[in-house]
Amino acid sequence: MTPDGHSELGAIVLAGGRSTRMGTPKALLDWHGAPLVRRVTGLLARVASPVVVVHAAGQELPSLPGVELVVDEHPGRGPLEGIAAGMRALRGRCDAAFVSSVDVPLLHPRFVRSVAGALNGHDVALPVADGHNHPLSAAYRISLLEVVERLLAEDRLRPAFLFDESSVRRLENGEIDEPGSLRNLNTPEDYAAALAEPEPQIEVEAFGTLRERLGFSRTTVPAATVGHAVERLDGLAELLPHTLVALNGERFHADPQTPLVAGDRLSVLTAEAGG
């Protein structure tokens, strides 16, 4: 991000879909300790800023720290309307946006980084799996907004129309990191299968006096959220709030719904940092 707040990559999460086949709002489905919309926005925030959630008017959403909310004024007209609403919010603030659906519990920040990294002069970086485009796991230049708005005015609502009029870099499975990120949930059966997936293994390192208190210096726990990691480390919950939990050596996270992915490292240390 530049000093004036301009960033290379923002993110747009389309959360306002009708979830017809699922039968219940997908944004609120829990996946191992956090609603999907919390999980997806939290993971995107690691690699993109700002993160915008486009939702339907009146739609119930959980607390989403640091996330901007935008109403889709034309619900029911497909993803291009949501993309346009998100791009309007991001215009002038970033060069490109990763657009994501809300139903991707296995999303990994490395996947987002590799897709966005493939833009490289193109208008769209579009993952393709088994012959299918994945327009809601793709990166778009914000400069496409004019084209998107024209297509909407012409009632040409499918993303394929946008791809016809832009420079698209198609990404096959082997070209992107963490392709499992593409797995989305449309039916209760899909959701049940995703819930049956194990939580990611998280490496945890304790420092200082906490090593003795917690009985380890390094360990691993299965945890999809910081909250689950804390619960599964015997004795840690009682030591809060004199304890800090840092994710990957960067930010501190007290929100138990902060999402975790495979390869993450948590550092647990005493809160008193002085010296």
Next chain:
Amino acid sequence: MSTIGGGFGRYLRVDLDRGVAEPVSIPDGVRRAFIGGAGLGAWLLTSAETAGEPVAFVFSPLVGTPLTTSAKFAVVARSPLTGLLNDALASSHFALQGKMTGHDAIVLVGTAPEPSVVVIDADGTSLEPAGDLWGLPAAEAEQRLRDRLGKGYRAAAIGPAGEALVPFATVSHDGRHAGRGGHGAVLGSKNVKAVAVRGRMRVPLADPDRVMELAADLRTRSFGPATEKYRELGTLANLLAFNALNTLPTRNFQAASFEDAAALSAEQAADLKQRTRHYCASCTIGCGHIYEAGNGNGARLEYENAFALGPLCGVGDPAAVIEASRRCDELGIDTISAGGTIAFAMECAERGLLDAPWLRFGSGEALLRALDEIGSGEGIGPLLRMGSRRLAQQLGGDAPSFAPHVKGMELPGYEPRTLQSMAVGLAVNARGADHNRSGAYEADFSQRVDRLHGGSASVAAAIDTEDNAALIDSMILCKFLRGVFTDARIEWATLLNAVTGCNYDAEELGEVAERIVTTKKLFNVSHGWTPDTDTLPDRFLDEPLETAAGTTVTLPRERLAAMVREYNLRRGWDEQGYPQVEAKDLVPA
């Protein structure tokens, strides 16, 4: 007669030129407005009666009470390292005995005609020859003075570096140092080897029963989880955690994590080499951890000396770092400035800017030789004695861009690019780059700010922690207690009220803090401060930091400048940082 408890309403002005001393009254309004310690010291240095390059040993209302960690004093003078106002604190029996001489401060002005010891006791003040002590380490000089004067005396002394006017020499007592900013050189320039005190006065308390009650409560809380880190491992516990967080300055701030951090960590050192723990006078925490130097000598190892003499110089051998700490103590030099200057010189030598092929990052032998040359003044000692700012000016080229200082004071062990609230605090603080006057890292180590991008929340944190430091350094309590307070300013007002009877509330303490910060700034404005010095070295603003986690962190020049501007405006100063008041307006009628 003063109506405020916790002190005597006067300071002792010692004229070294004439060898005379006289008490000078301190108006109650001043004591209420500045409390004591660093605050009262700032006022004393702007007072007309203290002309003559004063150095003030300032006590505080809580000294001499049973409140834990209160046996502290502030040494306040113009720093030879920065040319600006400097206050350095230490904890020891010197604070207790000094205050019990019946003075709220001892101010030395002028220069003694020969090496001397200032002796202050119930019989008065005298200058005694110190020729036999000249050249001795401070601890040895202290011991000889106690042998000579009697056990009741306590002395704050300088080591050989102070005598040699090294601008980062310390004043020490009981092995504790008023360490930063070179007050040892100030005393050396006055021909003062030591100040020895013995007092018999009792500290008047506004509400003695309430003080006892509060002291018992504070003592109990001082045994709790908020101080566990300091008790069990000491501040050295920071090292390994900071390494994991990419905030451990390494090889003159070229990296923020160190491959040999584990070898220097408290977690490992505690098992291997710890000899004993040390408690300051009147302290129930006991944060001092003494380690074996390998030659029968022990040395205190804290985070700041371990970072500065270890990772900052690329040295991962604990024996070398412990021995380097011991030699710094013996010479009487600030470990942060010593390590910072040597690390800078190592980089200069590696870049061919300094002709010292033996001086290389990672060499414990080179580190110890550099310290010895600072002590002896031989070899490159005269260059290292300058500190990093003046050395960079002398070497020229691009050396100033990576000299690790703000306003001449070497940076402490907090990487500013990954702690961007702290970056603001380091840039703006009156005494230069220092972690004890600006504790904004506290906010960085929390969810309250974005430590990698700064912003308004970081500015607010810089102000809040600077104000809290001004208060706690004026009361005075140890900062390691701060975690036990749930609503600090309300609780601090309660403590002060029981001792002084002043009826402070949190709001008034906020005003006191602002007054102290502004008084320091006004002193600096009249002693050469310019707005362009409220920044960080170019390295932090121009060079991205690659972290061990594989991310790149930057602190763009414009971002820091914007935060400094916001800091100034929030302080009520103009956007460049000039206060819009005069010192005389800051003391209530």
